Amino acid sequence: MKIENVPYSIVDWSKIPATEHKGVTGVAHWRTVEQENLRIRMVEYSPGYLADHWCPRGHVILVLEGEMVNELKDGRKHLLTAGMGYHVEDDENNPHRTSSERGVKLFIVD
Helix, strand or coil, X not given: CCCCXXXXXXXXXXXXXXXXXXXXXXXXXXXXXXXXXXXXXXXXXXXXXXXXXXECCCEEEEEEEEEEEEEECCXXXXXXXXXXXXXXXXXXXXXXXXXXXXXXXXXXXX
C-alpha cells in the first residue's frame, strides 16, 4: 500500500455517519473515511454476523473489541480477539471472509 495525495487529517469517528451492510446473517456498521487511494474504516459486526461475500481486497485489520473468525476460502480459519489483527494482500485467488458469534469492533485500512 502506498498512500498518496492524502494530507494530514484528524478523524473524529463519532462524527462519521455509519452505513449499514447486511451479511448472510447479522449486520455490519461502517464509519468510513476515503481520500484518494486510501479507505479507513471503523467497523462493528453484530452478534451472529457472517459476511455475504468472499473478499479479495487487501487489508490491515486490528480487533479493538470482541472477537471474530477470519476464514480463507481454502478452509483455514483463525480466531482473532481484542489486540490481534491481520494483514493480507489484494489476491483474487485466496479470498477471505469474516464471522462473529458475539460481535466485534474493528479498525481497517485498505
